[in-house]
Amino acid sequence: MSAMAETQNEKLPVEKIIVELESLPKPTDLSGVFSRPAPVELEVGIGKGGFLLEQAKARGEVNFFGIEWANEFFRFSADRYARWGLTNIRVMRTDARAFFEAWLSPACLDAVHVYFPDPWPKKRHHKRRFFRAETIEAVVRALKPGGRLFVATDHAEYWAVIQPLLSSRADLEEIEFPTNFAKPGEVVGTNFERKYIKEGRTFYKIALRKR
Numbered sequence: 371m372s373a374m375a376e377t378q379n380e381k382l383p384v385e386k387i388i389v390e391l392e393s394l395p396k397p398t399d400l401s402g403v404f405s406r407p408a409p410v411e412l413e414v415g416i417g418k419g420g421f422l423l424e425q426a427k428a429r430g431e432v433n434f435f436g437i438e439w440a441n442e443f444f445r446f447s448a449d450r451y452a453r454w455g456l457t458n459i460r461v462m463r464t465d466a467r468a469f470f471e472a473w474l475s476p477a478c479l480d481a482v483h484v485y486f487p488d489p490w491p492k493k494r495h496h497k498r499r500f501f502r503a504e505t506i507e508a509v510v511r512a513l514k515p516g517g518r519l520f521v522a523t524d525h526a527e528y529w530a531v532i533q534p535l536l537s538s539r540a541d542l543e544e545i546e547f548p549t550n551f552a553k554p555g556e557v558v559g560t561n562f563e564r565k566y567i568k569e570g571r572t573f574y575k576i577a578l579r580k581r
């Protein structure tokens with residue numbers, strides 16, 4: 371049965387959607403947590419979960435894995451996915467940075483999505499940011515050759531850090547940012563993006579492919 375054949379009326383037990391970090395081997399190839407082999411795309415910081423929900427509904431042939439640190443958002447998203455009865459989605463509550471750096475197998479992901487990452491604007495908090503050289507190294511390692519990385523932010527100062535860190539890498543090539551992720555007028559259609567559109571903010575985005 372395809373992921374979409376199970377309709378939103380067939381609620382899944384939320385336990386089938388949630389993955390516990392402690393249950394995973396080290397290193398982890400995430401394809402093992404899904405019920406069927408398929409390409410795997412991972413989103414860091416899913417927030418209220420809208421992006422992965424729409425992707426999982428639209429692209430039943432892909433397995434989607436969401437990571438969220440904040441318990442409230444994590445539970446909200448897991449319940450939302452369970453209500454839709456989608457079988458091609460899993461979520462885990464953990465620190466995505468540590469997961470990339472210490473847990474993920476090399477070359478196991480087809481795509482990584484990071485939308486509106488927390489900018490931690492105060493200098494003394496910069497060390498908490500997702501985008502730093504070590505984490506980017508780990509993200510690139512986890513991508514398969516040809517795997518893609520998608521990033522969007524509204525934060526000009528953080529963007530000024532992210533963009534050179536990504537663009538300067540010889541193992542990544544910039545590609546067109548897809549126009550079909552969201553509705554016309556949106557980049558990815560996340561909850562934060564919709565809030566920021568109303569505030570008239572500028573968005574920065576980049577898509578890259580691992581050579």
Ligand SMILES: C[S@@+](CC[C@H](N)C(=O)[O-])C[C@H]1O[C@@H](n2cnc3c(N)ncnc32)[C@H](O)[C@@H]1O
Pocket residue numbers: 414415416417418437438439440443464465466467484485486487488500560561562563
């Ligand atoms: C600004 S919100 C954006 C949420 C969503 N991507 C959106 O655009 O609506 C950033 C999210 O990333 C989560 N987050 C931040 N750092 C994280 C980390 N290291 N690991 C997992 N989640 C993280 C936060 O809890 C928050 O939900």
